[in-house]
Amino acid sequence: MNRLIQKPYPSLLALVGGLFLLSSLTSCNSSEGKEDATEAPTGPAAVDVFALKRGKLSSSLQLPGELVAFRDVDIYAKVSGYIKALHADVGSEVRQGQLLALAEAPELSAQVASAESKLKAQEALSIASKANYERILEASKFSGAVSKNDVDQALAKRNADLAQLDAAKSAYREVSDLKKYLEIRAPFDGIISARNASTGAYIGPAGKGSEFPLFVLTEQKKLRLVIAVPEAYTGYVDQNDVVSFSVKAFPDKKFTGQVKRQAGALDKRLRSERVEVDVINNDKKLLPGMVAEVNVPLPTKANTLIVPKSAIVNSTKGVFVIKVNNGKAEWVPIKKGLEADEQVEIFGSLAEGDQLITDATEEIRDGLPVNVKK
Structure with missing residues (x-):
């Protein structure tokens, strides 16, 4: 039994020795690799640059819009009355001043007749007072025939009658103008886009008999x-x-x-x-x-600084381009303008001819040396 137990020992010792030797070799190789890596030179990053230039960038903006009539008006009657005749309907093309509808108002006709009769009466009074004044004035030229007071009174009566005549004329014109409003005409060239009344319908100014406009005229x-x-x-x-x-x-x-x-x-x-x-x-x-x-x-309004989109760095601190200054990277803050065709309009403390890195990334740290590719 003792012999059987002692036989494995030589093999076990050989196995342990082999593992120890392998571990030593691996450790040596690892150390040599680290030394090689440490000894490898680390030079500045090689980058492509371009000279900053000015240019004119054009872009476009897509927006929704709405077409509206150049002129659009609701046409109401200016005086109350009834539609006597319609001369336009929906879709009718009309010209400025064209008659659209004709209304009638019997009470307005009576007012015109009354104003006309008052005007004629006042004209007669004015003619009589004028003639009386002229006779008295002529008689006053003869000494003692007419007193100065009579002349003054005749003159005052003539002036008063003339003033009354002017008032009667004004009243007549006012009523006559109202009667003209019974003719509803187009204020400009256009098309009738709505009609809200028919023959015989009562019409009037907005809120006084007409809830809706008589016509809607659209240019x-x-x-x-x-x-x-x-x-x-x-x-x-x-x-x-x-x-x-x-x-x-x-x-x-x-x-x-x-x-x-x-x-x-x-x-x-x-x-x-x-x-x-x-x-x-x-x-x-x-x-x-x-x-x-x-x-x-x-x-763009004028020539501005234009760069490719790849030259811009969007970081948490802001928006930058990287300028090569004396062999070192310099981060310059900018503001972006229009963008079009992979080009961007920029604004910042830059000048035409500055050398900027074409493919800028955050890995190119501010102040670090850079190697410009030839």
């Missing part, structure tokens, strides 16, 4: 395209700029117009400026109320 050959330009882009929109747009009714057609009016103030709720574009619509394909998809060009 359709010229429209306003209303858009709301966000605050950040208001500086790029100018008078007479040409914009293009499309509508759902004609998705394959592009329409254009010119910027003609700007509000000059921001909407306090939307933080945007109201801009109106004049659109010529001679073929009347476009209709007021249509929603448009508008393309607003946004060219």
Whole structure:
């Protein structure tokens, strides 16, 4: 039994010795690798740079807009009466001054007749007082025929009658003008887009017999395209700029117009400026109320500094470009402007000709040396 127990010992010793030798070799190799790694040189990062230049960047802004009539007016009767005849209906194209409807008001005709009779009576009185004054004045030229007081009274009567005549004329014109209001005419060229009365209907001024307007007249050959330009882009929109747009009714057609009016103030709720574009619509394909998809060009005002997007670093501290200054990286804070075609308009403490790193990353630390590729 003792012999059987002692046999394995030589093999066990050989195994332990082999493991120890392997461990020693591995440790030596590891140490040598670390020494090699430590001894490897670490030079400055090699980077591509470009010379900063000025340029003009053009972009565009997509905005929703609404087409509205250039002029749109509710037409009410100025005096109360009844519709005698209608000369226009929905869809009628009318010219300025064209008769749209004729009303009648019997009481108004009576007022005109009364004013006319008063005017004629006053004219007769004025003629008589004038003649009387002239006779007295002629008689006063003979000594003792007429007193000075009689002449003054005759003159005062003539002047009073003349004043009454002027008042009668004014009253007659006033009533006559009211009668003209029974003729309802178009204030400008356009199309009748609504009619709310028929022959025989009672009409009158707004709130006095007419809840709805008699007609709605819309100018359709010229429209306003209303858009709301966000605050950040208001500086790029100018008078007479040409914009293009499309509508759902004609998705394959592009329409254009010119910027003609700007509000000059921001909407306090939307933080945007109201801009109106004049659109010529001679073929009347476009209709007021249509929603448009508008393309607003946004060219830069003058030559500005332009860089590729890859040259900008967006970090937690802000937005930067990295300038190479005396062989070292210098982080320069900037503000971005328009973006188009992988190019960005920037503003900051930079000058034309500065050397900027093309592919800027946060790994290129501020102040570290850099190696510019040739």
